[in-house]
Amino acid sequence: MVEQLSGTYQEKDTLLQRYFHTASHQISSFDEFTIKHVPLDEKVINVSDNEDLGWMAGIWSYLKEGILPEDKDEARKIRMRSAKFIIIGDELFKRGVSSPLLKCLTVSQAAYVIKEIHQGICGMHFGARSMATRVLRAGYYWPTLKSDCQSHIQKCKECQQFGNAHRQPPETLHWAYHCTLQSTTQETPYRLTYGADVMILVEVGETSHRRQVFNSEQNAQELAADLDLVDELRDEAQIHEEACKLRASRRYNTRVKPRSF
Numbered sequence: 001m002v003e004q005l006s007g008t009y010q011e012k013d014t015l016l017q018r019y020f021h022t023a024s025h026q027i028s029s030f031d032e033f034t035i036k037h038v039p040l041d042e043k044v045i046n047v048s049d050n051e052d053l054g055w056m057a058g059i060w061s062y063l064k065e066g067i068l069p070e071d072k073d074e075a076r077k078i079r080m081r082s083a084k085f086i087i088i089g090d091e092l093f094k095r096g097v098s099s100p101l102l103k104c105l106t107v108s109q110a111a112y113v114i115k116e117i118h119q120g121i122c123g124m125h126f127g128a129r130s131m132a133t134r135v136l137r138a139g140y141y142w143p144t145l146k147s148d149c150q151s152h153i154q155k156c157k158e159c160q161q162f163g164n165a166h167r168q169p170p171e172t173l174h175w176a177y178h179c180t181l182q183s184t185t186q187e188t189p190y191r192l193t194y195g196a197d198v199m200i201l202v203e204v205g206e207t208s209h210r211r212q213v214f215n216s217e218q219n220a221q222e223l224a225a226d227l228d229l230v231d232e233l234r235d236e237a238q239i240h241e242e243a244c245k246l247r248a249s250r251r252y253n254t255r256v257k258p259r260s261f
């Protein structure tokens with residue numbers, strides 16, 4: 001990559017070409033630039049040498065050796081999933097939307113990245129979603145990225161104390177209650193008390209804020225991040241669905257009373 005940008009040689013790989021285009025596009029907006037090769041974090045790289053591949057194992061053996069599990073369903077799943085991955089120089093990457101190649105991390109590598117990224121945003125009112133976007137932007141991927149960010153933030157005292165933008169302080173909730181139609185009266189407590197109605201300040205603030213900050217480039221980036229996180233959403237939905245089915249069948253089975261005649 002560094003040699004390409006310096007014009008030393010041209011890259012034939014189409015995926016790397018996308019990186020090249022992005023980088024050279026950004027460079028064109030500067031008057032002057034210098035390139036420095038920054039080695040990937042040593043700690044991140046070293047773990048992978050002897051660690052169990054974990055969630056990557058199936059994809060890895062299929063892409064590297066063409067080996068699929070004997071179970072037909074499992075084999076089909078691995079084949080379909082693998083289409084989104086690529087091995088480059090003994091490392092697994094996911095073809096991303098927010099960036100062309102996302103380096104796949106094992107559980108302990110992921111834990112390290114989560115810790116690092118969290119340190120940078122701790123107490124800054126960022127939610128799990130924004131933290132996940134940051135992980136993607138740093139170029140990393142693992143299947144439980146978003147939920148791991150979520151549980152990490154939930155475990156952090158400081159993040160919990162300040163909360164994120166979506167969590168309102170108690171006064172706001174109190175205010176919102178007084179300005180919301182109550183099912184019993186079909187009136188807001190505020191109007192019942194003062195004979196006049198009010199708008200909830202939070203909502204007004206929220207709308208205008210969203211209008212002010214709307215920016216199509218950022219919006220596109222967010223959409224791309226959504227697409228990178230969609231597999232996790234699907235995995236969760238599938239687990240949820242299977243759990244529902246299991247519960248339903250259990251309920252059904254308990255109703256079946258065996259009778260002998």
Ligand SMILES: [Zn+2]
Binds near residue numbers: 118121122123156157
């Ligand atoms: Zn924190």
